[in-house]
Amino acid sequence: MSPKAKAGKKAKAEAFEPTVIVFACNWCSYSGADLAGTSRFQYPTNSRIIRVMCSGRVDPSIIMKAFRNGADGVLVSGCHPADCHYINGNEKTEQRVKFLKRFMAQVGLDARRLHLEWISGSEGEKFARVTTEFTDTIREMGPNPLTTNDEAEV
Numbered sequence: 001m002s003p004k005a006k007a008g009k010k011a012k013a014e015a016f017e018p019t020v021i022v023f024a025c026n027w028c029s030y031s032g033a034d035l036a037g038t039s040r041f042q043y044p045t046n047s048r049i050i051r052v053m054c055s056g057r058v059d060p061s062i063i064m065k066a067f068r069n070g071a072d073g074v075l076v077s078g079c080h081p082a083d084c085h086y087i088n089g090n091e092k093t094e095q096r097v098k099f100l101k102r103f104m105a106q107v108g109l110d111a112r113r114l115h116l117e118w119i120s121g122s123e124g125e126k127f128a129r130v131t132t133e134f135t136d137t138i139r140e141m142g143p144n145p146l147t148t149n150d151e152a153e154v
């Protein structure tokens with residue numbers, strides 16, 4: 001690779017700002033995001049928050065669709081264990097995320113691009129911290145290879 005091409009690649013990497021999709025449970029994490037905003041906790045603007053009625057509604061196919069459509073990272077957040085308003089939706093979410101992380105490795109996606117976190121409505125600071133740390137991790141990893149590698153298919 002020529003020095004000019006290397007410099008261009010480095011500049012592109014430095015300019016990279018990830019797109020992070022956050023699936024937030026209506027009853028807890030979405031309120032946590034709201035509290036982070038009203039409390040003026042700072043977190044990156046990279047997050048696109050999608051409110052769902054329960055983290056258990058986030059089907060693995062929806063997560064993979066987000067990656068196919070350009071998400072660089074996906075954060076799924078729900079109620080703490082035993083707090084799910086639909087009894088055990090978050091337990092199912094935990095199993096699905098574990099399964100999906102194994103699947104992601106098969107299609108060339110680093111499993112760290114998917115993260116699950118329990119965030120309650122009173123944890124605005126935690127919402128801001130988790131989204132900031134996750135966005136930083138994704139920024140370090142670079143763009144989603146499924147959207148930059150034409151040969152990758154899901």
Ligand code: FES
Nearest residue numbers: 025054078079085
């Ligand atoms: S209602 Fe929040 S995770 Fe199920």
